[in-house]
Amino acid sequence: MKILYICHRFPFPPKRGGKIRPFNMIKYLTEQGHQVWVASLARSQQEYDECAGIADYCHQYTIGLINESVQWARMIAYLPVPTPSSLAYFYSRKLKKQINSWLETENFDLIFVHCSSVAQYVENVKHIPKILDYGDMDSQKWLTYRGFKPFPLNLGYWWEGMKMEYSEKKLAPRFDLTTCTTKAELSTLRSYGTAIRTDWFPNGVDADFFQPDGTAYDPLSISFIGRMDYFPNQQCMLEFCQHTLPLIQQKIPETELYIVGAEPSKEIKALERIKGVHVTGSVKDVRPYILKTAAMIAPLNIARGTQNKILEAMAMGVPVVSSSLAADGIDAVSGEHFLTADTPAEYAEKLISLMESASLRDKYAKAGRERMLSNHSWHESMSKMESLILNCVKNRK
Numbered sequence: 001m002k003i004l005y006i007c008h009r010f011p012f013p014p015k016r017g018g019k020i021r022p023f024n025m026i027k028y029l030t031e032q033g034h035q036v037w038v039a040s041l042a043r044s045q046q047e048y049d050e051c052a053g054i055a056d057y058c059h060q061y062t063i064g065l066i067n068e069s070v071q072w073a074r075m076i077a078y079l080p081v082p083t084p085s086s087l088a089y090f091y092s093r094k095l096k097k098q099i100n101s102w103l104e105t106e107n108f109d110l111i112f113v114h115c116s117s118v119a120q121y122v123e124n125v126k127h128i129p130k131i132l133d134y135g136d137m138d139s140q141k142w143l144t145y146r147g148f149k150p151f152p153l154n155l156g157y158w159w160e161g162m163k164m165e166y167s168e169k170k171l172a173p174r175f176d177l178t179t180c181t182t183k184a185e186l187s188t189l190r191s192y193g194t195a196i197r198t199d200w201f202p203n204g205v206d207a208d209f210f211q212p213d214g215t216a217y218d219p220l221s222i223s224f225i226g227r228m229d230y231f232p233n234q235q236c237m238l239e240f241c242q243h244t245l246p247l248i249q250q251k252i253p254e255t256e257l258y259i260v261g262a263e264p265s266k267e268i269k270a271l272e273r274i275k276g277v278h279v280t281g282s283v284k285d286v287r288p289y290i291l292k293t294a295a296m297i298a299p300l301n302i303a304r305g306t307q308n309k310i311l312e313a314m315a316m317g318v319p320v321v322s323s324s325l326a327a328d329g330i331d332a333v334s335g336e337h338f339l340t341a342d343t344p345a346e347y348a349e350k351l352i353s354l355m356e357s358a359s360l361r362d363k364y365a366k367a368g369r370e371r372m373l374s375n376h377s378w379h380e381s382m383s384k385m386e387s388l389i390l391n392c393v394k395n396r397k
Contacts, residue, residue, distance in 0.1 A: 001109040001110055001393065003029060003108065003110045004108045004122075004128075005022070005112045006040065006111070006112070007022040007040045007114040007115060007118065009115075010047065011040065012050065012051055012057070018115075021135060022114045024378050024382060025114070025382065025385060026058050028385070028386070029386070035059040036057075037059055037061070037062075038060070039061070039095060039098065040063060041118075044068070051063055064096075066092050074091070075088050084163040084164045085163075086117045087167065090117040110131065110392070111125060113131065113133065113175075114133045115133070115138075117138070119171050129393050129396040131175060131177045131388070131392055133179045134189060135181050135305060136185055136305035137168060138304075139164035139168055140161070140165075140188060140304055141304045143157070143158060143165070144302050144304075145302065146158045148231075148302065165192075168189075172189070173194050176196060176197065177196070178195045179200055179201060180198075180305075181200065181329065183200060184329065185200065185304065186198060201381050201385045201388065205314075205315045206378065207315045211369075213291055215292070217291065217292050217294055219294050219356070220355065221255070221257070222293050222296070222351055223260060223295075223296050223313075224237060224257070224259050224261075225290060225313065226309055227263060228263055228268045228281075229264075232303065233261065236323075237271065238271070239299070240299050243344040245257060247347075249275070251352050255355070258280065258289050259279045264281055290312075290318050293318065294361055295318065296320050297321050297347070298313075298321070298322040298323065299322070299326075299347060302325075303328070303329065306330065307322070307329055307330070310329075310330055311330070314368035314369060315372040317365040319338065319339070320339070320368065321340070321341055321354070322339070323340065330376075331375040337371040
């Protein structure tokens, strides 16, 4: 099949959450013999230059290079109107022109869109089967943000969330099939009652890349992975260091916490003033930092979809203690493959138990990796996606 694939973040190199899922889709479809034409955006000249590597995984690609300052100005301009500001941010006149040109000259068998913010480029195309992979229901993330922002900023998040929800509902019936990353996200989508057909396929993890290395770990250390310019990661680490870490250090004073992720804010960098806290900033490879710790934490209070950080840690054989909210996106059983907690006391209790008991840590290390191999394999996930695609195209004929 000839497939036009549109996504909001250019899917190469696949170094962050928003790029990993689309990259694996494109790679798999190309490996299966499909001809994939990729259209996406780059936010800087550096990102634009890095995009060339996608050529090894697709038939052809095009990039809309956008200016961050201009796009933010567009977002602000859209604040008072019903159209979500997010759509304004992800719009490129150049990309729209190229997509239209391809649609006029190429006979595509399918249009596949990842993320509702770029569905605007093809929402009115009717003669080609179309799939919209929401991934996460972005509106619900915006609506959650309002509970963590001060007045009047919280009203802005609420307004954008409501606009996004309206947009998600409006887009759904314009596509032959709509999909999500988790059953929880699918439940939200189905609650809208507007989609024609819905389904889901999970994110995977590269268990060959993320795997145990056999080296000894430090039982006095714990870790967190994630970009530290991302508000949910910032919020949960600030709260963890204020409320949970002191409880752990009361029992184990030598506890070390490694916060591993690019672009830490001033507030995150300031956490290094706390005894035992290390903020690494950007690193070439997160694996050595995580592998040496007794456990990886994911105490997120704002989480939609699948947290790749949890999949990666479990695949490396590092036990995970996650919030119940973040755990919703993982196809694994709490108490069997990983642990969940929702209060500082619960986090402290479960982390201390993993730090103090090598046998308990070993139990969750093995169970977590085995679950990743069986339930979060990219091959299995992408096979399901391809089956959905083939059925979608067949049902149109």
